[in-house]
Amino acid sequence: MRIAGDQAGGVxxxxxxxxxxxxxxxxxxxxxSYSHTLPDLAVLLAGFSVREVEVLAGQSHFEGVRWVPPG
Structure with missing residues (x-):
């Protein structure tokens, strides 16, 4: 399997x-919404309290939803 992200990080x-x-x-x-998942409170709180540091580490603001990093 091959997964490609947006190298420029635009999408x-x-x-x-x-x-x-x-x-x-x-x-x-x-x-x-489609998956009926709830917000991931730990990720949300980290995003609000820590600036200029990547806190997502492949996670999103919702439980079970992941993202492909650029590149």
């Missing part, structure tokens, strides 16, 4: 496992 690609398949989107909120 973030989000994904989530749904059973045995992967759902890909370019916006995390619709995917979270």
């Amino acid at each position: 973030t690609v989000y994904w989530r496992m749904e059973g045995e398949r992967v759902v890909w989107v370019t916006a995390e909120a619709p995917l979270a």
